Amino acid sequence: MEYFKSGLKTVLGSQDPDQQPSGAETVERLVERVQSSTLLDDRRDACRALKALSRKYRVEVGAQGMDALRFILETDKADCEIIGYALDTLCNVMSPNLFDEEENSEEQQALLHVGEQFTEMFLKRQENVTLILSFLEEYDFKVRWPALKLLAVLLTNRLRDIQEIILVSPMGVSKLMDLLGDSREVIRNDTLLLLIQLTKSNANIQKIVAFENAFDRLFDVIVEEGCADGGIVVEDCFLLMLNLLKNNSSNQNFFKEGSYIQKLCPMFALPPEGSDETCWGPQKVAILLCVLQVVRCLVSPANPGQVTTSCQKSLYSSGIFQALSSILMASGVPVNFLTEAICTLSEVIRGNQHNQQHFANVMAPINPPREAIIILLMSMVNEKQSFILRCSVLYCFQCYLFKNEVGQAQVVQTLLSPSYE
Template identity: 40%
Template sequence: MYAYSTSSFTGSTLSVRSFSSDTTISNAFFNLPQMSLFRSLFGGGQADGEEENGAEVVETYVERVETCSAPEDRRDALRALRSLAKKYRLAVGTMGMNAYIDILEKDRMNAEAMTLVLDTMATVLSSDDDNSESDELGERLAEVMIKRSGFIPSILAAVDQFDFGVRRTAVQLLSNLLRHRGPEVQNAVMEQPMGLSKLVDIVHDNREVIRNEAILMVCELSRSNSQIQQLLAYDNIFNDLLNIIETEPLDSIVVEDCLFVCLNLLRKNSMNQQLFRENQLVARLGAILRTFLYGHEETEEAEVDSTEWAKQRTANVIFLLQIIRTLVSPENTSQNTHAAQKVLYHTKILSELCRVLLSEIGASVEILTETIIVVAEAIRGNYTNQEFFASTSIENGEDSSRSSLVVLLISMTSEKQPYKLRCAVFYCFQSYLFDNEFGKTKIIETLLPSHQPFSNNFPTTGALIIQAISSGESIQAWFGCVTLMHTLYQVDHLCEQLLRVQLTLVTEEPSLSLLEHVTQLLVSTGNRRPQTRAGLLMLLGVWLENCPPAVAAFMAKDANMQYLTTHIGLCFHFCIMDLFKVL
């Protein structure tokens, strides 16, 4: 989801030439058996033997670090250990632990030695396979490091140094530790006075490399810890991250990392959501969204960019949409969700999102899908937002327009649209109907005879729903049935109104009621298309509940009762058979 920068190494393997200039190191190196030496350097022999020879080389260099009095010898030994750290992680990490801790605690003024030690420890915690979900060796080494007394304070002290190499490698080491042993490191940082504040201050570093490493570290530091998330928010981390986003290019991966941190801090954290709103940061999200969509030189008269977007720009927009969605998620407290919905309306973010749905800006299916879901949760249960959404429209020729509801239903009932997009539209329509009796009534009215729902020139929401119910595509029929079901749900008087709907499917034949049409579809489907049958039964279940006229009309047809009794009998038969199998 976000990228990790890798440490740079001076070399991944040893060479005889690189040590020939230093007599002390060379003598120690060549005291090993020559055949073992060349096997360890250039391969050959059994893997276990190679590992054993590598451990002997590591042990020699660790001894030189601990015993050499000449700074040059000690430095070269540390460089050698760093070059071996990737290949012999276990040996370098365990044999040199005492030497590394000693340097971190007692030799803090030696920036070069500190950098080498921190880089070596960060390297032994990194797996060769970046896609690997688990790294048992890294977990073990991280655990050993954290348990050493004074280790975390030493790392925080290194982070506090201004030297480029020391600070950068210290942040990388801390990130690796957090990935392997997150809760333990989080607790250790919290126990240190001003420990969290020191880490937040690194985000202000003017050196972009260190700043970017710090953002990645905060990503891990804020994961699954509400207390740290709140403390980071009170340290104005939101402002810092938004400032970085506003200065970065649209296709910068740093933007994605910043947005990911914001998402971590806001998701399921009501206190941070409230603080985010009170600091008027939602409006800044709107400004950033407009910049992402239309570029830095956006004006009201500017033409919409219809060119294909870069992948990173698409990823950045999706993360931004997920942050907005987090603020209005139904998982939040109702108070937080409703307050965020009001802010989205007043800051015109909802208007901008509706504009995305009804215009062609070159956005991918992923962005359109995420935008539809954000709009769905921004209007769910909020009558003001629901009415604003229903009032938006797109021009369709010189003298006509189509409402956003019609545009969405056309997308939902089109077999050419991607499945995930159709599901998002379905969810958006349900959110519009949620706790919106007035909106439900308006949809039912489009089905009544005076509205001519099957006009070819001006399709209505009701007409599109009926067309979906009658479709031969199972998923489309299910969408139509469940949408109409939600329109009737908990509004009994609309169930009676729906009985007035008359359909003329074939010109030469007389019209029939919508209830007759639905029951005919159910009976004629038989045992085929189970998804369609499920949708039709769900619709009938809600329609017939608390509506005696609908029940009477349904029971007046013998075919309907025969269908129900037959299937109920079959269900009872299978239940009895299963019971006998158990007994």
């Protein structure tokens, strides 16, 4: 704190102890210094001080300093340090969250939406966003990371507006996609989070991101991070993948034709027989649930029929059908994952006679062997099983019988057989 005070004295000049300036007065003097000083060092010191004050005096810094900070971004691009201070200050001013310094403020309630209000002011000039995007090309961490954080804040506050601006910005999406290859993990990981936001409910952006080699880049990160045994970054990769594929038939076709379905198969490898429960840790289950969601969005009943059928075919030929069948018959699988796996397999076979027939031939690993579908039906009527698991089995049975006259007849015949117990 003493260092900060001495820094302010350097920027503002010595003050009479009995006439200390208020926060608003201090901000005003700093903004004036940013605007009027001809020396870069003076402007840099003033920007550093504004950044330090922008949490406690957010309203004052935003109201008085936004134009000055924008001026710095336009005129001092060659100096990474001052650009970093300006970006960080704008990020604080427009943050959707309350800072610790603000929590005891008498105006705390009014501060809840101040970040959104400053964002609205900032977006009155569309070129401001284009300017922020341009700083993503600067490799220096002091510039690239705050620019990325500021874009994330803008997206949080004004999602639709930022999506439209990025759509019309030259190479806007490309600049973001390039950051997935950044060797600094914090940049790459924050880019993933930003892209998850950016691709929400916008088919045009989803298509552009997909055609910017998104799937290749994501699978590279997934492999690098350890696939199903990885951490939260792998989960984020699949969440972004889900955004790109859900209700987007163009991207679904692209995913299938690019042979990306085959790259999902290793994710379903079961732990060795006899492994303890630690191999099904919460993070691994969370990742696998996301993978199942990706598979389901490829074969969703809401998709165009042609897309669903072609994806069902690829899911069989890639080995994912067989992997899901093995999961159904495996022991020690967590209930929430097993339930989702049953629902996923249900949609992989729904209305597809080839897959339905192969599902009918799946045998449970018991002695004597019995059809897996019969074992599933028995678990459905077993009240000891969880209700949600029993519902998933019912859905599987419905999907097996959907447009499957042969299967319908076989089930009836089996149920009426004297050997059925």
